[in-house]
Amino acid sequence: MHEKLLTAAIKYNSGDPKRIQHLIKVYQFALLIADGENLSEREKKTLAAAAILHDIGIREGERLYGRCDGEIQQRLGPDIALEIMSDVGGYEDVAKRASQLIGRHHTYTDIDGADCQILIEADLLVNLYEDGCSEQAVISARDKIFRTKTGLELLSVMFFKEV
Template sequence: MRIEKLLTAMMEYDHGDVPRIQHFVKVYEFARMIGLMEGLDSKTQFTLESAAVVHDIGIHISEQKYGSSSGKYQELEGPAEAKKLLDGLEWPVDVTERVCYLVGHHHTYHDMDGMDYQILVEADFLVNLFEDKVSLDGCRNAYHKIFRTESGKRLYRTMYPTA
């Protein structure tokens, strides 16, 4: 499986929605970097990268159904959308199951079971802190509460040196 195939399919899924496409590409790249820096095995790395690409796939349907892109709605609606996309690309079943789990939990910041989960959340935070123009205090709070990997912490401190 080639991750480029999934990136292209997700770009087509979000057709015309430049901010969301830019968002998942950035999250994907940070997740990829952190995973490689942390030395993940190849299967976990592939699962992480796949999850990073589709992590926000539930946004459009959440906005349609609930009028909101809230994290709780993304977690509710995203897994089924991710499964459809991944099944259509003939992604490995075990990877698809884990990706759907991660999509369904990527706004839940406790009981993170696995490096793929932890890194996905850290990568999403690295991007969201900037995109959402989070205050310095908010950034510091996120750093201390969310970041656990040495690589994620290092990237955070490089981007936000006042941690």
């Protein structure tokens, strides 16, 4: 459904398989959670675009400033995302909100909507694994940040084997 945007994001990250695999995983987890939480079609489209492009500021951050932390991603990501969505076409109705989400996806306070909450949860599900986080870090993220029933279920199934 979002093949063109996915392909554009993959090409943008050419030569960087880790980031390409990261964005595909965050996109898919975001859609899984969105389905479980009964988001509207428009919210799902917003979330899909935001998830595919959420880390799009990293490359420019590294090129311009030699850094790729959350703050620089949030600052540079939205404009690059708007350009890619405009090039691909078909995202005019959700581009503004998607770029807003990209601009705050590392900010865990004042989460202003289900789309935002879900993007943050999907990114954390992937980052907690990719960064090799401790069980304590997983528990802390679960207790402090996760809110949706589907996100909590995914976290629990993935990181804690049921006996």
